[in-house]
Amino acid sequence: MSGPHEPQQPDAEPETPLGGEDAAVPGTDAAPDGQESSEPDEAEAEAAESHHGRHAGAHAPDDETSAPESNTPQPAPDRASATGGLRGWSGLLTLLRPRLNTSQLIVAVLCAALGFALIVQVHQNQSDNLSSLRQSDLVRLLDDVTQRTQTLEREQTDLAATRDQLRSSSGSRQAAIDLATQRAQTQGILSGRLPATGPGIRLTIKQSTQTVGAATMFNVLEELRNAGAEAIQVGGVRLVASSWFEVHGDTLVADGQPLESPYVWLAIGNPDTLAPALGIPGGALAAVRNTGATAEVSTPRKVEVTATREPGTPQYATPTPLATGGGS
Numbered sequence: 001m002s003g004p005h006e007p008q009q010p011d012a013e014p015e016t017p018l019g020g021e022d023a024a025v026p027g028t029d030a031a032p033d034g035q036e037s038s039e040p041d042e043a044e045a046e047a048a049e050s051h052h053g054r055h056a057g058a059h060a061p062d063d064e065t066s067a068p069e070s071n072t073p074q075p076a077p078d079r080a081s082a083t084g085g086l087r088g089w090s091g092l093l094t095l096l097r098p099r100l101n102t103s104q105l106i107v108a109v110l111c112a113a114l115g116f117a118l119i120v121q122v123h124q125n126q127s128d129n130l131s132s133l134r135q136s137d138l139v140r141l142l143d144d145v146t147q148r149t150q151t152l153e154r155e156q157t158d159l160a161a162t163r164d165q166l167r168s169s170s171g172s173r174q175a176a177i178d179l180a181t182q183r184a185q186t187q188g189i190l191s192g193r194l195p196a197t198g199p200g201i202r203l204t205i206k207q208s209t210q211t212v213g214a215a216t217m218f219n220v221l222e223e224l225r226n227a228g229a230e231a232i233q234v235g236g237v238r239l240v241a242s243s244w245f246e247v248h249g250d251t252l253v254a255d256g257q258p259l260e261s262p263y264v265w266l267a268i269g270n271p272d273t274l275a276p277a278l279g280i281p282g283g284a285l286a287a288v289r290n291t292g293a294t295a296e297v298s299t300p301r302k303v304e305v306t307a308t309r310e311p312g313t314p315q316y317a318t319p320t321p322l323a324t325g326g327g328s
Contacts, residue, residue, distance in 0.1 A: 137276065144273040148228060189231055191311040192238040196231040200303035201274045203265035208292035211252060212263070214245035216287050220265065221245075223284040227277035229267040231305040235259045238307040255309075271299040 165175040188194035203220070205212060221239060224232055232239040237254045245254050252259045267274055275297050278285050288295045 137280065140272075140276045144227070144270070144276070147270065147273070190240075192231075192240040192307075192309045193311055195308055196268055196305045197302060198230075198268040199271055199301070200229070200266065200268040200299075201271050201278075202298045202300055202303065203267070203278065204262050204296045204298075205265070205288055206262040206294045208294075210292050211247060211250050212261075212288060212291050212293050214247050214252065216284075216291060217245045217252065217254070217263070219287055220278070220284040223277055224265070224267045224269075224274060227269065227274045229269040229274060231268040233266045233305045233307045234263055236307050238305070238309045240309065240311070242312075266303050266305050268303050268305055275299060 162175065162179055166179070185194065189196045205220075217234075221232065221234075221243065234254060235257075237243075237257050237259070239254070243255050245252065247253065248258075252261075252263070277283070278297060280286075285295045285297075
């Protein structure tokens with residue numbers, strides 16, 4: 001028995017039965033000693049979790065649909081493919097672009113220089129042709145060609161008449177003799193075996209300190225032949241189809257015979273054709289004057305070619321049966 005003034009101690013809390021606070025006493029719905037049942041606690045916990053879940057669901061995005069987007073912008077698919085295509089073409093063009101090295105540059109410069117030289121040479125050659133002639137020179141050359149054509153036509157007519165005489169029974173013997181004589185004279189003049197006389201030109205070339213070259217003198221000979229000269233003589237040498245020129249030291253030689261300046265050319269032919277042919281710009285006389293020599297052309301009324309030579313026997317050429325038989 002306690003004293004009267006002994007304070008009262010509060011009732012001790014009932015001990016929690018084994019199994020925890022949530023353990024229920026079998027067979028009873030309420031907790032002992034006024035404790036609330038564990039079932040309302042579990043319901044409240046579930047309600048709190050449900051409320052927290054609803055609250056979190058309202059603010060959290062769905063895992064599949066509301067994933068946070070990356071801060072790095074992604075390029076559009078079309079632009080990326082276009083950029084890749086452009087990069088591919090640019091790479092191909094870079095591979096195909098020619099690369100110029102030092103050797104290629106040198107070759108290009110040399111080709112350009114060669115092309116320029118060819119253009120200059122062609123232009124110079126064209127200036128030496130008929131395009132550089134005056135209208136009067138062209139008209140004169142055209143007249144010369146017309147006269148040569150007429151001369152050939154007359155010769156063709158004469159030959160046709162001679163053929164008809166030889167084929168006829170009367171006077172065939174005399175016609176044959178006359179034809180043989182005419183041919184002998186013609187061949188004698190052309191071959192240099194006979195002297196000749198007729199109209200023509202006289203060309204006098206006087207050299208300076210420099211000797212006129214053999215090629216220059218041969219150009220004069222070819223120019224006279226092309227203009228229709230029938231008999232040509234320089235100095236005391238008769239020039240024929242086999243004539244040649246050369247220079248021995250300071251001496252000009254024609255067919256093995258030395259020539260002395262001034263060199264006098266005599267040519268029988270149409271003077272209106274021979275003189276202009278020699279005076280063509282860039283022609284034979286221009287080449288003679290380029291050596292420092294002087295050249296003068298005159299047209300006397302009568303030119304006499306007195307030098308002759310015996311034709312040599314051909315070493316390689318032989319007549320064919322067609323030429324000796326007179327057939328056609």
